[in-house]
Amino acid sequence: MSIFEYLFGFRYGNSLVNLANLPSVSAAVIKETVPCLRSDGTMGQMEICKDEYGQKIECPRGFHDEDEVKIERCPGKMAPPYYADLGKKANDVFGKGYHFGVFKLDLKTKSESGVEFSSGITSNQESGKVFGSLSSKYVVKDYGLTFTEKWNTDNTLAADITIQDKIAEGLKVTLEGTFAPQTGSKTGKLKTSFANETVAVNTNFDLDMAGPIVDVAAVLKYQGWLAGANTQFDTQKAKFSKNNFAFGYQTNEFAVHTNVDNGKDFGGSIYQKVSDKLDCGVSMKWTAGSSDTLFGVGAKFALDQDASLHAKLNNKSLIGLGYQQKLRPGVTLTLSAAIDGQNFNAGGHKVGVALELEP
Numbered sequence: 001m002s003i004f005e006y007l008f009g010f011r012y013g014n015s016l017v018n019l020a021n022l023p024s025v026s027a028a029v030i031k032e033t034v035p036c037l038r039s040d041g042t043m044g045q046m047e048i049c050k051d052e053y054g055q056k057i058e059c060p061r062g063f064h065d066e067d068e069v070k071i072e073r074c075p076g077k078m079a080p081p082y083y084a085d086l087g088k089k090a091n092d093v094f095g096k097g098y099h100f101g102v103f104k105l106d107l108k109t110k111s112e113s114g115v116e117f118s119s120g121i122t123s124n125q126e127s128g129k130v131f132g133s134l135s136s137k138y139v140v141k142d143y144g145l146t147f148t149e150k151w152n153t154d155n156t157l158a159a160d161i162t163i164q165d166k167i168a169e170g171l172k173v174t175l176e177g178t179f180a181p182q183t184g185s186k187t188g189k190l191k192t193s194f195a196n197e198t199v200a201v202n203t204n205f206d207l208d209m210a211g212p213i214v215d216v217a218a219v220l221k222y223q224g225w226l227a228g229a230n231t232q233f234d235t236q237k238a239k240f241s242k243n244n245f246a247f248g249y250q251t252n253e254f255a256v257h258t259n260v261d262n263g264k265d266f267g268g269s270i271y272q273k274v275s276d277k278l279d280c281g282v283s284m285k286w287t288a289g290s291s292d293t294l295f296g297v298g299a300k301f302a303l304d305q306d307a308s309l310h311a312k313l314n315n316k317s318l319i320g321l322g323y324q325q326k327l328r329p330g331v332t333l334t335l336s337a338a339i340d341g342q343n344f345n346a347g348g349h350k351v352g353v354a355l356e357l358e359p
Contacts, residue, residue, distance in 0.1 A: 029049050029050070029051065029057070030049065030050045030051070031047055031048075031049055032047070032048055032049075032050060033046070033047055034046065034047075034048055035141060078197075079170075079195040079196055079197055079200055079221070080195070080198070080199065080200045080219045080220065080221035080226055081200060081219060081226070081250075082193065082195070082200045082202050082217065082219060083200075083202070083217035083218070083219050083228045083229075083230045083244075083246065084202075084217070086219065086226065086228055086246050086248060086257050086259070087246075087248070087255070087257035087259070087267075087269045087271075089250075089255045089271040089279075089281070090255065090257065090269035090270060090271040090281035090282070090283060091269070091281075091283075093271065093279055093280065093281030093298045093299065093300055093312075094281060094283060094296065094298045094312055096300075096310075097300065097308065097310035097322040097324050097334060097336065098310065098312075098320055098322045098334075098336045098338075098352070099334060099336050099352035099353070099354040100320070100336055100337075100338040100350040100351075100352050101124065101125045101126055101338070101350040101351075101352055102122050102123060102124055102125065102352050102354075103122070103123040103125070103352070103353050103354075104120065104121070104122045104123075104352070104353070104354040104355070105120065105121050105122075105354070105355050105357075106118070106119070106120040106354070106355070106356045106357065107119050107120070107356075107357045107358075108356075108357065108358040108359075109358075109359055110359075114138065114139065115136055115137070115138045116136065116137040116138070116139075117134070117135070117136050117137075118133075118134070118135045118136075118137075119132070119133065119134045119135075120132065120133050121133075125350070130153070131152065131153055131154075132152065132153045133150065133151070133152040133153070134150070134151050134152075135148060135149065135150040135151070136148070136149050143163070143166065144163050144164045144165050144166040145161070145162065145163055146160075146161070146162040146163075146164070147159075147160070147161055147162075148160040148161075148162070154180075155180060155181060155182055156178055156179070156180050157178065157179045157180075157181070158176065158177065158178045158179075159176075159177050160174055160175070160176045160177075161174070161175045162174040162175075168194070170194050170195050170196050171192070171193075171194045172192065172193045172194070173190075173191070173192050174189075174190075174191040174192075175188075175189075175190055175191075176188065176189040176190075176191065177189075187206075187207075187208075188206075188207035188208075189204060189205065189206055189207060190204075190205040190207060191203065191204050191205075197221070198220065198221055198222075199218060199219065199220055199221070200218070200219045200221075201216075201217070201218045201219075202216075202217055202218075203215065203216050203217075204216075208236075210236055211234070211235040211236025211237075212235055213232060213233070213234050213235070213236075213241070214232065214233045214235065215230070215231075215232045215233075215242070216230070216231055216232075217229065217230035217231075218230075219246075224249055224250060224251055225248075225249050226246070226247065226248045226249065226250055226257075227246070227247050228245070228246040228247075229244065229245050229246075230242065230243075230244040230245075230246075231243055231244070242261075242262065243262055243263070244259060244260065244261045244262065245259065245260050246258065246259040246260075247259075252273070253272065253273040254271065254272050254273070255269075255270070255271040255272075256268075256269070256270050256271075257269050257270075263288075264287060264288040264289070265285070265286075265287050265288075266285070266286045266287070266288070267283075267284065267285045267286075268283070268284050269281065269282060269283045269284070270282040276302070277301055277302040277303075278299065278300070278301050278302075279299065279300045280297070280298070280299045281297070281298045281299070282295075282296070282297050282298075283295070283296045283297075283298070284296075293315070294314060294315065294316070295314060295315045296312055296313060296314035296315070297312065297313055297314075298310075298311065298312035298313075298320075299311055299312070305326075306325065306326040307323070307324065307325045307326070308323075308324045309322070309323055310322035310323070310324065310336075316342065317340070317341030317342045318338065318339070318340060318341065319338070319339040319340075319341050320336070320337075320338050320339075321336065321337045321338075321339070322334065322335065322336040322337075323335045323336075330357060330358045330359050331355075331356070331357055331358075332355070332356040332358075333353075333354070333355055333356075334352075334353070334354040334355075334356075335351075335352070335353060336351070336352040336353075336354075337349065337350065337351045337352070338350040338351075338352075
């Protein structure tokens with residue numbers, strides 16, 4: 001996309017696409033098989049159509065085996081979520097669309113060679129600290145490889161190498177490394193994840209020569225029911241440092257999730273997509289030996305395809321409000337506020353502003 005296309009929203013290629021779809025125009029249609037990301041996070045393949053100029057178009061009727069226009073989507077049955085993503089739908093209702101107490105700017109762009117760049121800067125209103133980060137990502141599709149490099153204002157360098165669906169279908173292997181030049185501190189991790197229609201397993205090995213920490217998690221799925229376990233073993237101390245269990249049920253419109261962490265921390269959440277515009281969530285947390293229970297409700301309401309309202313409230317009278325507006329394609333503004341309902345007149349409320357740019 002050129003700068004003129006981004007600023008003025010004019011794309012000559014769109015007119016070519018429309019002409020290619022008219023019955024009166026004879027244009028070459030090229031079918032390609034490209035990788036795609038399924039809704040469960042795994043990789044798949046799908047067919048797309050392009051015109052003679054290389055512009056992406058809707059596949060004409062009868063072009064595919066079925067006698068209908070193919071809806072572009074990534075095929076494949078939904079795999080179970082990974083353990084860390086259990087309850088994610090409800091967590092998104094409570095977490096996305098809020099940036100309390102910070103001013104944030106995110107920018108994403110892509111070079112002509114295919115290198116993706118992401119940069120961000122965050123200013124904390126309370127501490128006054130400004131944190132910035134920069135990352136680059138390059139994907140070699142033919143070999144299933146992804147190279148990522150990161151840097152932040154804490155002067156920490158990181159590099160990741162990922163290979164996916166090449167060693168085995170559904171298997172993803174990532175080697176991560178970080179280095180802090182000021183202190184000389186170095187870390188390394190080897191991560192693996194595998195998912196199919198029934199099970200999702202991921203492992204995390206901390207490459208510490210003194211004794212690695214091994215983290216293993218697995219989730220099983222049967223007719224929408226989910227059961228998961230997560231354990232962590234410290235080889236240096238020769239003991240288990242984490243024993244977590246979770247159970248739930250999930251569909252596209254409804255999800256319920258419960259978890260027990262180390263036998264003392266209990267949690268649960270409920271998510272429901274009430275309509276195309278309204279998503280609701282309920283969350284609860286409790287610790288054994290304590291009478292303090294945290295309970296909250298949240299909702300997201302889509303005013304239209306470019307604007308949405310976010311609201312949440314917990315039993316401590318903490319109120320969160322958010323408004324998200326897509327100013328134009330690739331430019332999203334988020335306004336949020338946190339209000340202490342128990343001490344409304346005392347002040348201490350927080351506001352936040354975030355601007356995301358993605359040409």
